[in-house]
């Protein structure tokens with residue numbers, strides 16, 4: 109989990125993510141997820157190269173990460189904290205609260221060939237490099 113830089117004053121809060129400060133990769137793409145129906149689960153993939161910071165800018169959800177050997181569950185419910193996820197990590201996003209907006213800041217342009225969508229293929233490669 110990464111603590112983001114927050115500027116708070118009587119007008120509210122402003123949170124910053126800047127390469128070289130809160131993240132150590134160049135941000136080359138951003139996307140956000142919203143209007144997630146109750147019970148829907150997302151993710152179910154891994155990346156060969158991509159690095160990312162995930163922030164629940166509103167609401168909450170959970171990210172389950174798996175490196176091929178062990179898994180861990182992170183609750184994202186604070187817009188001033190993000191979850192860094194590196195390459196070769198399988199992830200699932202679950203338990204979206206109604207109205208949640210999740211922001212992804214990522215290191216690569218969209219490239220479907222860079223994804224693992226098949227868990228067995230991911231597991232084979234993740235264990236081969238470990």
Ligand code: TYD
Nearest residue numbers: 137138139141149150151152153201217218
């Ligand atoms: P998907 O990877 O299934 O989303 P999630 O990781 O939240 O489960 O992506 C949903 C769709 O959006 C899929 O058709 C691919 C497309 N997409 C893009 O075209 N560009 C992007 O930058 C991203 C992240 C997804």
